[in-house]
Structures are given as structure tokens and as C-alpha cells.
Amino acid sequence: MYGAVMHAPGDVRYEQRDDPGILEPTDAVIRVTAACVCGSDLWPYRGFNRVSRPTPMGHEYVGVVEQVGDAVETIKVGDFVVGSFMASDNTCEVCRAGYQSRCVHVEPMGREGAQAELLRVPLADGTLVATPGMPDADLVPSLLAASDVLGTGWFAADAAQAGPGKTVAVVGDGAVGLLGVLAAKQLGAERIIAMSRHDARQKLALDFGATDIVTERGDEGVARIKELTNGLGAHSVIEAVGTQESMMQAIRATRHGGHVGFVGVSHDVEIPGQELFYATVHLMGGPAPVRRFLPDLIDRIWRREIDPGKVFDLTLPLSQVADAYAAMDERRAIKVLLTPKG
Amino acid sequence: MYGAVMHAPGDVRYEQRDDPGILEPTDAVIRVTAACVCGSDLWPYRGFNRVSRPTPMGHEYVGVVEQVGDAVETIKVGDFVVGSFMASDNTCEVCRAGYQSRCVHVEPMGREGAQAELLRVPLADGTLVATPGMPDADLVPSLLAASDVLGTGWFAADAAQAGPGKTVAVVGDGAVGLLGVLAAKQLGAERIIAMSRHDARQKLALDFGATDIVTERGDEGVARIKELTNGLGAHSVIEAVGTQESMMQAIRATRHGGHVGFVGVSHDVEIPGQELFYATVHLMGGPAPVRRFLPDLIDRIWRREIDPGKVFDLTLPLSQVADAYAAMDERRAIKVLLTPKG
Numbered sequence: 001m002y003g004a005v006m007h008a009p010g011d012v013r014y015e016q017r018d019d020p021g022i023l024e025p026t027d028a029v030i031r032v033t034a035a036c037v038c039g040s041d042l043w044p045y046r047g048f049n050r051v052s053r054p055t056p057m058g059h060e061y062v063g064v065v066e067q068v069g070d071a072v073e074t075i076k077v078g079d080f081v082v083g084s085f086m087a088s089d090n091t092c093e094v095c096r097a098g099y100q101s102r103c104v105h106v107e108p109m110g111r112e113g114a115q116a117e118l119l120r121v122p123l124a125d126g127t128l129v130a131t132p133g134m135p136d137a138d139l140v141p142s143l144l145a146a147s148d149v150l151g152t153g154w155f156a157a158d159a160a161q162a163g164p165g166k167t168v169a170v171v172g173d174g175a176v177g178l179l180g181v182l183a184a185k186q187l188g189a190e191r192i193i194a195m196s197r198h199d200a201r202q203k204l205a206l207d208f209g210a211t212d213i214v215t216e217r218g219d220e221g222v223a224r225i226k227e228l229t230n231g232l233g234a235h236s237v238i239e240a241v242g243t244q245e246s247m248m249q250a251i252r253a254t255r256h257g258g259h260v261g262f263v264g265v266s267h268d269v270e271i272p273g274q275e276l277f278y279a280t281v282h283l284m285g286g287p288a289p290v291r292r293f294l295p296d297l298i299d300r301i302w303r304r305e306i307d308p309g310k311v312f313d314l315t316l317p318l319s320q321v322a323d324a325y326a327a328m329d330e331r332r333a334i335k336v337l338l339t340p341k342g
Numbered sequence: 343m344y345g346a347v348m349h350a351p352g353d354v355r356y357e358q359r360d361d362p363g364i365l366e367p368t369d370a371v372i373r374v375t376a377a378c379v380c381g382s383d384l385w386p387y388r389g390f391n392r393v394s395r396p397t398p399m400g401h402e403y404v405g406v407v408e409q410v411g412d413a414v415e416t417i418k419v420g421d422f423v424v425g426s427f428m429a430s431d432n433t434c435e436v437c438r439a440g441y442q443s444r445c446v447h448v449e450p451m452g453r454e455g456a457q458a459e460l461l462r463v464p465l466a467d468g469t470l471v472a473t474p475g476m477p478d479a480d481l482v483p484s485l486l487a488a489s490d491v492l493g494t495g496w497f498a499a500d501a502a503q504a505g506p507g508k509t510v511a512v513v514g515d516g517a518v519g520l521l522g523v524l525a526a527k528q529l530g531a532e533r534i535i536a537m538s539r540h541d542a543r544q545k546l547a548l549d550f551g552a553t554d555i556v557t558e559r560g561d562e563g564v565a566r567i568k569e570l571t572n573g574l575g576a577h578s579v580i581e582a583v584g585t586q587e588s589m590m591q592a593i594r595a596t597r598h599g600g601h602v603g604f605v606g607v608s609h610d611v612e613i614p615g616q617e618l619f620y621a622t623v624h625l626m627g628g629p630a631p632v633r634r635f636l637p638d639l640i641d642r643i644w645r646r647e648i649d650p651g652k653v654f655d656l657t658l659p660l661s662q663v664a665d666a667y668a669a670m671d672e673r674r675a676i677k678v679l680l681t682p683k684g
Contacts, residue, residue, distance in 0.1 A: 274608040
């Protein structure tokens, strides 16, 4: 089969790889209907993470089950499935508490490389959720979004305790931040402030339910959020970038007693303890336990209540994966959907 | 009147100060029945915080109201009162959300200097809670504990979501940590692990409801907590020290999805963002909003359900305040109660 392999920063190639097979009796192999490029794939692409050897890429996927191992009980050949970017057994104590991304048997799907024609999914019963049937083509982008960016934005909104009566601020206008806006709206937030200085992203934020746009960043951005919230700061802040500036912007934009949900993969972030102490805010974040939310998210998509697939503003055949990375790196695209055999 | 004044690290004196009076119509002046030395008073005493001029000390107090300003409505002359170490209006949005220590009109009581015969209390209606009558003498230490160390330990246990079915670990065996044990027990925790290597403190922890004692610290302490919790870590961890080691010990001893409540005043703490991200724990802490808990705590003490006053293992007349600081600094006493005119 063919798939995406990163050889070095800036060098992603479409090339032949071995077909994946069943390695463990709990595995499934799926034929990928759609995959995509994640903001976190840009860290190694930009040279911020080391690429020590040719590395299969991708961890977001939807597809049709082709094979299952002997121990797989609920997932069946022919099912259309959505999975999280972290494989989890969904039965351990940590999973049952809702933190499947930190399952005691967790396996990052990035190791398998989902930007490919075929994909091995470990712990298939715990990881995959089957849709009620084969989806209409127009639902595929939204189901794919559920696999990571929607689930991650939703987790951030949940961790930030977005809800009725709350003012929510969102730091980061990538796909995750934008879907954090959508999640906050669905969770009933009263006011949603999107921080963005990019026209197309502002429009999408407003479309997803943002009530205010703030273009300032850093200390100026914090000052604007305070102006909009009676000097107090937002009740709930979503951090969806992962830099020192964005994390401090999120903490400082939150009112005392409020909640920060952070999902940007932290890069060289150091949180000063004394400032956090006097900020007196709740902090919760990490790799999103997307699996917790998947059944609900699939249901909302299936009933066409939400359309998170709108974050895909470019669709390319998988064979053009190099162009997909370049478009996201240059911020020409918010998020690129890839179709194998396209 | 007389009170404690710190002139330099290691130099606390009992000396004459001006009598406080009503400065604002919302003020009260109380005659202090008992005050005490806080773990946080030891930071400047040990030279970790600067002492730039002679500084009145103390922020924990109970006493009898002597004067009230014209705008004071609920607190009356003659009331026996307990107040928090942070004066708060208890009416602003932040107070109503339960974070009175970060009230928009907050005034740290440390500025007034509660280790004294008389004390001005700003925002008296918001800050002070009157007891149902004059307390029996044996209740005074417990009511004094409610003013800070009990309220702080309780907040930490609440922030760590201690409760039924939970395993709680407590980092720090000072008065706050020990009362965190008591709070966790009262909140219904199933298992409470006190981290201490000091005999008298271990005994008090067990007396307050600890089920296990761990004497190891740092990485070894974390490993012991994991051993005791099926490899997962505690559901809830109370951090009551404020150093880099104790904060990281708390984060690392918490299971994924668990909660850290931190109340040790942070000194030179830097939390690595990437480790926090992959820890995926809830973090909440800061100056405790003791006022939120005071009515409930006073009620429990009044009904003799809890005896937090046991943390006072030394009582001295206020005139011997220098000895009180030395005893705590040298860890000869867990906490020293001071009686004006004693």
C-alpha cells in the first residue's frame, strides 16, 4: 500500500509501505476512507521535533474495517468506524474515569501512520466506534474531524467547563481552537470570544458560534478580554496552541476561580508557580480523551446538528500529501483532508 | 498596644505599636483572643522573602469585636468572631463563585498584623463570621485554626476533590497538610496517605484519619504512592509545602485524570508544561478562600465533631513571640498559639 512518510523537516513523501496486518488478537485493520494533517504534524515538519528516521505520519482517520483479530468482539468487518488518535482498551480504571488518552495500555496511533491506504488499529473494541451505517459522503469530513480536532476542541471546552452563563475565550484559531468554539456553543456558553487575526478563521469562528473576535495577542489580548468581561477575565479559556505565550495568555485571561482547558501540545512551556498560585485558576489539559466523547459526537454529526467538517478547507488526494503539509505550514489552509486513491 | 514586628530575618520583636482604629466605615476593630504563627511567616523569617522595613506580623486571629464602622451591618460589638487571612467583601462576582481570597476588593490581613492585642479588620461584614456565642476556652484553638490552616487544608482537599471512594495523598506534614488529612477524612475519602518522616506529625496524621504513612520523598515517595495505588497514583493529592520538589511530587503522585490541590505558597516553582500535559491531571490552588468554608467549619467545631486545634502543640504569651518563631523554625513545634496579655 501507499502512505505518507516524513524523511526530514519539510520532506514528506508519498511512498510504498508494507501492508499492515493483525499483530495482536485485539487488532483491526481498516481501509482508510479519509485522513488528514494535524497541527501537531507541523512540529516535526518545522524542525521543532526531531525526525531521526523515515517516519509514517498521521493519526486521524475514518474507514471501513477489513480484518479483525480473534479477540475483537464488538467491531465487525464492514463497519464504518471512527477512532481516536490514541488507542485505548476503554476498560481500565483510567479509561472508565474518562481519560482514555492515558489508558494503562495506550498506544499512540501516530506510530501506525494513518495517512495511508490501510491502517492497523490496536485495541479495536476500545478504540473504534462504528457509525449507525455507511455515512453519506458529505458526513465524512465531520466524522473525520471527530477523530481528533473536534474531540480535542470538545475536551478543551469540557475541561474549561464551558456551559450556560459562561463567557469562554479561545486562544488559537487553528482547527482545534475553531472547534473549541463550536463545542462551547453546543455546551451552552453565553458568550464566546475567539482570538484570531485571520479573516477566514474569524468567519468560521463566527459561523461556529463565536460572539466576539479579539485580534490582539499576549498582554494586549488579555487586556481586551478583561475589558469585555467587566475587568474579571473569562470564566473558561481554551488554550489550543502550546507555546509559552499562548499558555500565559490563557491563564491571564481567566478570572480567579475560572477554568483553563489546554490542549496545544506544550513546547518549551514553563508555568511560573507563583503566578499560577495567585491566579487561582483551574488548569486541566493534555492529550484529549477523544474516545470519551466519540459516541455523542458521532450522534450529533449523524443527526446533522453540527458540521465540524467545515474546518477542512482543502481536499487533496493522498498522493499529494507533500502539498497538504506545505499548505498548512504556510497557513494557506486551516486543515487538509486527504483521500487515499483520490 | 503591643504586637509582633519583624525587623529582619530571624528578628521578631514584641513591641509597642499604635492602636488600630476605624479607617473605613466597613472596618471593625477586634480585641484578639488568640493569634498564631503561620508556616508562611517562616519564609521572611528564614530570609527567603525580603524584609525591607519593620513589619507587623500575623494574619490568623479570633477575638471579640470592640468597634465597628458606620457601614457595618451584620457584625456587632461584643461578637466573638473568626475571620480569614484575606479580607473580602463576600459580595463581588468572584466571592460569590467561592474565591473570596481573590475578591475584587481583597485586602491581605497580613498588612494589619494579627499577632497583636488589637486588630483592624477591613470589610468586616464580608470577612468575619460570628460564633453562636462566646466559645468555651477549649474551642478557641480550633476556631483559630479555622482562620487559616484548617480552612486552607480544607480548600486543598476540596480542590483535590477528596471524597468517597477516593485515595488521597498529602505532601507536607505541617499544620496545613495535617488538617488536609482531617478535611479529606471529613469529606469521606476512603484512603488517606500522609507523607511524613516525623514521629509526632505521623501520630497526629493518624489521629486525624490517615490510613497510611509514607516516609519517602521525591521520586521514591512517588514510587511508594504508586505501589499503594495499583500503579496508578492517588485520585487526589494535596500539596502543602510550596517548593519545586513538593509540587512535582504532588503532580507525579496523581493518577491521570486525578486532581492536585496546591496551597503551599509557591517559591521559585516552575511547572514544566510538557510534563503537565502528559500528566493530564487537574491543578487548582492558591491562597485559600477560607471564607467559603468558615460557616461550615465553625459549625463542625462548635458541635465538637472535629478538633483541628490539636495542631497547636505549643502555647506562648504574645510577649514571647520571638520564641514562637524559633520553635517553628527549628521544627520543635508544629504550630504555636499566641495569647495577648498571656
